[in-house]
Amino acid sequence: MADTHDHLSDHEYDGIREYDNPTPAWWHVIFLGSVLFAAVYFLYFGFNRTAPTIWSQLAAQQTAENKRIFGALGNLNPDEPTMRMLMGDPKFMNVGRSQFQATCAQCHAKDGGGLNGVNLTDDHYKNVATMPDLFKVISEGAGSGAMPAWKNYLSTNERVLLAAYVASLRGTTPAGGKPPEGNPIPPW
Numbered sequence: 001m002a003d004t005h006d007h008l009s010d011h012e013y014d015g016i017r018e019y020d021n022p023t024p025a026w027w028h029v030i031f032l033g034s035v036l037f038a039a040v041y042f043l044y045f046g047f048n049r050t051a052p053t054i055w056s057q058l059a060a061q062q063t064a065e066n067k068r069i070f071g072a073l074g075n076l077n078p079d080e081p082t083m084r085m086l087m088g089d090p091k092f093m094n095v096g097r098s099q100f101q102a103t104c105a106q107c108h109a110k111d112g113g114g115l116n117g118v119n120l121t122d123d124h125y126k127n128v129a130t131m132p133d134l135f136k137v138i139s140e141g142a143g144s145g146a147m148p149a150w151k152n153y154l155s156t157n158e159r160v161l162l163a164a165y166v167a168s169l170r171g172t173t174p175a176g177g178k179p180p181e182g183n184p185i186p187p188w
């Protein structure tokens with residue numbers, strides 16, 4: 001057991017004397033430990049390009065999640081038969097809906113009726129004449145960037161699925177949808 005008695009130090013100034021209370025050893029250990037930890041942490045995450053970041057972790061999780069969702073389907077083609085196949089499967093339409101609501105609803109509204117993005121449920125389109133055009137617009141964007149390009153943010157499979165989901169919105173009746181914009185196109 002360490003000596004816990006206070007020691008009066010030798011010096012005196014204007015009749016004032018002081019106790020000698022050294023910082024305890026555990027405090028030094030924590031202090032030096034955190035300095036050391038900070039140095040190692042900074043070197044590892046600051047200069048090591050292979051160190052995991054929240055972005056790379058997210059990408060890895062997203063890849064695993066895509067594998068789980070798309071399973072045996074493999075890589076989807078952005079063509080009409082593939083989109084019709086996805087539209088016919090409620091399981092995929094559910095995934096498409098949650099992706100749409102997370103990524104697209106801020107501009108197109110949850111039900112596709114349109115906010116500052118266009119109404120996706122009517123028969124009028126500005127940049128679309130066929131189902132694969134949906135994939136093209138989602139990938140490349142439109143309206144000089146008013147509709148963002150998603151090809152660097154969403155995988156091909158996700159974009160094919162979103163195109164199929166958007167195609168499925170056509171003919172639905174959103175609450176308070178925006179008036180039609182663009183030209184009417186033939187049914188899918």
Ligand code: HEC
Binds near residue numbers: 116117143148150
């Ligand atoms: C920042 C707002 C914004 C977001 C987010 C957004 N869009 Fe758009 N989108 C727009 C605008 C604005 C247009 C109309 C572009 C134009 O005027 O040509 C548009 C157009 C479209 C079109 C073409 C419609 C047509 O009439 O030609 C599709 C399809 C589409 N968006 C799907 C999506 C999907 C799917 C997502 C989510 C991955 C998405 N959008 C996210 C703003 C947005």
